[in-house]
Amino acid sequence: MKYLITVIMGALAGFFARWYMLRRDYRQYPSYPQGWAIHLFLGFIGGLIGAVIVPSFLEQEFAAVSFLLLAASQFREVRNAERNTLAAVESTEMVSRGNAYIEGIARVFEARNYLAIWVSLAVAITSELLAQFSFPVRIIGGLLVACGSAFVLNRLMQGDYVGDIAQVRLADLSFEGPILVVDGVKMMNVGLAQARQVYEERGLAAVIAPNGPNTKATLANLGQMQAIAHDVSAMIGIYMDVGEQEFTPLVRREPSTGKLVFVMIPSAQDPEAFIAAIKRVPVLEGAVRKPLTSKPGRMMD
8 A cells, every 4th residue: 555646646647648649530540449448458557567667666576577577578469469450451441551551550559558658657756756745746746747758758759751851742644645644754554545534634643852862762662652642542532442443542753863753533632632641641660761871871972
């Protein structure tokens, strides 16, 4: 009972920190309520682990600390579970996410459980440091630390968006015979005259020009290119049905400049929304490349 307040405060802090980090947006993942129930429970477990570490140290129960750290390491199974879940439903997507995007999502969900542990640990430490003060002071101190640490850690975990690393602009699309051409880049062969007419009437295209050599290498990643096609389709919708391969959103790369050319037929023709959606696509952690950090890369620049 000596550390009951500390454990309760820490466990609740971890739970609410995980709740704060949950997002359900255009990706519709995690699902509600089942997906939320799973991740909130894991957040509570993580919070409980972080809260109990402090009393274990104070009581010099180092065997208990080792056990808790071993339990925390099991959160790596969260990544496997998320990866398997997303891979299982990949075939149901009109525009697939791709393996790189799936791995990135799974990694994020694993990391957020560790963040819940960090928030809980910070609150538990604060509670013990303020143990000589009154109960309201401990509550207020723990609340301030929980809000501050959850906000800072969540911000630190946020990566860049395509709009942060590249210039995005609209481009004209045209046909050279049956070949779809966007900004001088040949995209694909559209054999049916009816399909070509749909592209001319409803199609939108954009050029994504990297800001530098590092971002040029990042945008060259196939997983990043697939993520752009998937996320834009999810945000603004697509004009296609199952089996209509000629209307599948397509991303091509121009080798000489490293720019990406993206063409799709959205559900509604809104150029501003189209550009905004491209800029909002996250840069995949596994796609980031920094050739300028190496001597050969600087020599090539």
